[in-house]
Amino acid sequence: MPIVQVEMLKGRTLEQKRALAQKVTEAIVETANCPKEAVKIIIREMDFENFSQAGVLKCDE
Amino acid sequence: MPIVQVEMLKGRTLEQKRALAQKVTEAIVETANCPKEAVKIIIREMDFENFSQAGVLKCDE
Amino acid sequence: MPIVQVEMLKGRTLEQKRALAQKVTEAIVETANCPKEAVKIIIREMDFENFSQAGVLKCDE
Amino acid sequence: MPIVQVEMLKGRTLEQKRALAQKVTEAIVETANCPKEAVKIIIREMDFENFSQAGVLKCDE
Amino acid sequence: MPIVQVEMLKGRTLEQKRALAQKVTEAIVETANCPKEAVKIIIREMDFENFSQAGVLKCDE
Amino acid sequence: MPIVQVEMLKGRTLEQKRALAQKVTEAIVETANCPKEAVKIIIREMDFENFSQAGVLKCDE
Numbered sequence: 001m002p003i004v005q006v007e008m009l010k011g012r013t014l015e016q017k018r019a020l021a022q023k024v025t026e027a028i029v030e031t032a033n034c035p036k037e038a039v040k041i042i043i044r045e046m047d048f049e050n051f052s053q054a055g056v057l058k059c060d061e
Numbered sequence: 062m063p064i065v066q067v068e069m070l071k072g073r074t075l076e077q078k079r080a081l082a083q084k085v086t087e088a089i090v091e092t093a094n095c096p097k098e099a100v101k102i103i104i105r106e107m108d109f110e111n112f113s114q115a116g117v118l119k120c121d122e
Numbered sequence: 123m124p125i126v127q128v129e130m131l132k133g134r135t136l137e138q139k140r141a142l143a144q145k146v147t148e149a150i151v152e153t154a155n156c157p158k159e160a161v162k163i164i165i166r167e168m169d170f171e172n173f174s175q176a177g178v179l180k181c182d183e
Numbered sequence: 184m185p186i187v188q189v190e191m192l193k194g195r196t197l198e199q200k201r202a203l204a205q206k207v208t209e210a211i212v213e214t215a216n217c218p219k220e221a222v223k224i225i226i227r228e229m230d231f232e233n234f235s236q237a238g239v240l241k242c243d244e
Numbered sequence: 245m246p247i248v249q250v251e252m253l254k255g256r257t258l259e260q261k262r263a264l265a266q267k268v269t270e271a272i273v274e275t276a277n278c279p280k281e282a283v284k285i286i287i288r289e290m291d292f293e294n295f296s297q298a299g300v301l302k303c304d305e
Numbered sequence: 306m307p308i309v310q311v312e313m314l315k316g317r318t319l320e321q322k323r324a325l326a327q328k329v330t331e332a333i334v335e336t337a338n339c340p341k342e343a344v345k346i347i348i349r350e351m352d353f354e355n356f357s358q359a360g361v362l363k364c365d366e
């Protein structure tokens with residue numbers, strides 16, 4: 001039943017997301033001891049003007 | 062003051078969202094015992110390449 | 123596949139949560155057109171010192 | 184290490200987001216006692232048909 | 245209507261949370277151009293065994 | 306910069322969380338192409354009365 005949310009900047013390819021979904025699911029199954037079918041992953045992509053670190057937007061870095 | 066977030070795949074019509082907002086609000090008011098005005102709902106829609114179950118992206122199913 | 127998160131102040135009884143889970147699930151099924159089994163609800167309860175409105179913590183109101 | 188998520192309706196300019204990132208970061212640093220570099224802010228913008236209050240979508244108000 | 249979630253490690257005092265709620269609200273009002281009453285803040289506190297950076301739990305650092 | 310949130314039922318040991326943090330971080334680094342230091346993981350544990358599937362609380366299953 002683990003629900004995983006991955007928040008990251010835009011720009012990953014479909015191929016990368018596909019690999020991410022597979023590998024993160026495996027990591028959860030292996031360590032949290034749950035069936036593969038129970039793992040759900042939500043990927044959220046952020047625009048560069050919607051993330052800041054140390055008070056500076058990513059698009060301004 | 063309940064804040065409700067509904068995460069679902071893209072594809073619902075405005076009419077469905079309208080009904081969802083109304084019915085979920087009623088369900089919260091009735092069971093959590095709070096005024097209607099206090100219930101806020103955020104709907105988040107996911108692309109089919111941004112959700113995976115059992116390690117497989119929705120767009121690959 | 124809708125995943126619902128309900129954020130609310132502490133204090134609801136188990137009976138209220140039970141009703142909330144049932145009614146909100148029904149509302150989602152009816153309006154988002156998905157099977158009952160697909161609806162997951164996470165309830166998050168907040169302490170009164172962890173929520174503020176208009177800049178004032180709930181515990182100070 | 185504070186991670187801040189700001190959920191708001193669409194329509195703010197880049198200039199407003201820039202100011203928000205800076206001022207909210209300062210507010211966190213000052214009150215939570217942490218280094219500026221540790222503060223991350225995610226801005227999430229909602230469409231008017233994806234937010235409801237009192238059971239009514241923003242786009243219908 | 246901005247809803248702000250602040251995720252941070254446990255250990256802040258009530259006084260710090262009070263100041264945080266006030267200052268962050270002011271920062272949002274000033275930059276996002278909205279009434280004070282509309283700003284809601286949820287503070288979420290994490291245990292040191294529930295946060296990791298670079299693959300290492302905070303409690304193991 | 307990926308921020309990962311893992312929502313799961315209570316009951317995992319510290320050892321399991323430690324392994325989860327490590328393995329999930331590795332999975333993200335490998336597939337999203339980012340430095341290890343950039344990956345942050347938040348683990349959220351739910352009580353059995355705060356999660357429902359198909360309208361039934363976990364504690365009632």
